[in-house]
Amino acid sequence: MTRRNVELKARFPDLQAGHDTALRIGAVDTDSLQQVDTYFHAADGRLKLREIDSRVDGVSAELIWYARPDQVAARTSQFHVVPVPRPAAILETLDAGLGVQVVVRKVRRLFLLDNVRIHLDEVDGLGNFLEFEAVLNPGQDEADGYAQLEELQGEFGIATEAIIGESYSDLLTAG
Template identity: 45%
Template sequence: MQPDRNVELKARDPDPAATLATALAFGAREVGTLRQRDTYFPVPSGRLKLREEDGAGAQLIAYQREDAATARTSAYRRVDVPDAAALIAALEDVHGRGPVVAKTRRLLQWENVRIHLDDVERLGHWLELEAVADRDAEDLAADHGRVAALRTALGITDERVVAEGYAQLLTRADAPADLVEGARVAMGRAHAPYSHFRVGAALRAGGDAAGVHLGANVENAAYPQSQCAEASAIGALVAAGHTRIVEVAVMADTPLVTPCGGCRQRLSELAGPDTPVHLCGPEGARRTVTLGSLLPLAFDEQALA
């Protein structure tokens, strides 16, 4: 079975009342107000969320969509879920839990385009255009055309359009600026003359006089002697007199950087399964997970007994 498809555009909405009035004047009709809660789960590829909607039950939604500040195509599958709480618990056991996006959505319809006037908790007001494609359509040129027409009518300028989804925006908002900036500084100082893959890590220590401790990857011509950024940062933290990690940020200029297996074990020595790990790109945090979701069933001191 082929996935469903749509064409989406997301933008900041500085004046929702004006947007509503303009959309109605353009011929859109008002459908109603929805209250939705989307729980995201880290997965190896694509995106996965469980949507709970007041009065409409729950659905598991798996989708693929590139991040681009323009109208972009999504391919998605929806599955009705009879027990949302049980499925959330099961998925969290396997994947860990990502951000939770709660929003009130005022829904309008123009031709096959859904107009979402969203009030998102902790993110404010947003506007989404979603042209739902015909399942048998060979291309989506007509859908792109309708989204473009609505974008012009609503006066959506380039600087208002965003590439990321709400989960990514919320993750970036959650990641502490000092930790993200520390990882950025460390990445800039990486010694990576062979791979040219520069990684920075920033660790927040627990206890008295806690601070942020930085590390970069340090490569060596004898490859086994190289050191990961997380290992470098752990050394700096311990040298400063600390033995507990309460928060982690790792950054690289790659679609999604994650600590290698060895560094997950190194981090688990001084951090707990609930320790947040912010996975960052140069622009900021892209996803926040827990150390336990990165390293389930970690080898710890109890395993030595």
């Protein structure tokens, strides 16, 4: 089943300030994650194998396909997520069939505020970022998600020029 969210990503050098703001507005600090995202060449959208080492849930993996415009603003994303019990085998198979495009390594602090996921990310080779994902229910108007992210952008003091349209994989590939 295709799911949707509205997302916004920005450069955000002071992750401690982000942590403090998230708690101040009532977000729940749910987890600290080490993630390795291996992106594969895909004909449409982006395809990645995410390997996760979670402080709360331990080690897991999931295959994620998503499509969204690369615009420098909040944007709607469509995605599929499938749990992967044997990530090494999937990685080997997808590498053989599609080829690895790039590997993104990051430490993510995850906060939840209602239906919004707040990510404070330290990305190897790129720096620090803040990302909001307003997860939409089936049939929910995207305008709800855009309104939530606009409010959060103000709460966190994100300047328009800090917002980025590219994925971490695109930024690493561009060098």
